[in-house]
Amino acid sequence: MATFNFTPSYTASLTSKGRINKVEYGDGYEQRLIFGLHPDNRSWSLTFDQRTNTERDSIRTFLETTVRNGLLNFDWTDPTGTAGKYVCDEFNIEMVSPNRNTITMTFREVFEP
Numbered sequence: 001m002a003t004f005n006f007t008p009s010y011t012a013s014l015t016s017k018g019r020i021n022k023v024e025y026g027d028g029y030e031q032r033l034i035f036g037l038h039p040d041n042r043s044w045s046l047t048f049d050q051r052t053n054t055e056r057d058s059i060r061t062f063l064e065t066t067v068r069n070g071l072l073n074f075d076w077t078d079p080t081g082t083a084g085k086y087v088c089d090e091f092n093i094e095m096v097s098p099n100r101n102t103i104t105m106t107f108r109e110v111f112e113p
Helices: 053-066
Strands: 013-018 020-024 030-034 040-051 074-077 083-087 091-097 100-110
Touching: 040 053, 053 091, 053 100
Parallel strands: none
Antiparallel strands: 013 040, 020 030, 040 100, 074 083, 083 100, 091 100
């Protein structure tokens, strides 16, 4: 199992969305039911500011080659210290100046072996 060991800049943001099936009836009534074994869908939006070309290439190689652009999951410990399995199927690299890059990506938590 691959482990993502790069430390993001502190512009990290957590999004949490419940997996709930909802049926709406007339007059504002609704019925809600938790869906699945892991009803909390969490994702982290991460930024890696001012990274060298070497670190940029290492992050890119990990995401494109090691975990194959979201096909395979990887281990990662989020900024709060909680470890989990994640996928990343999209990232963006902005070349700010020579040898200075900003990388943005979203890690989505998955529950797989």
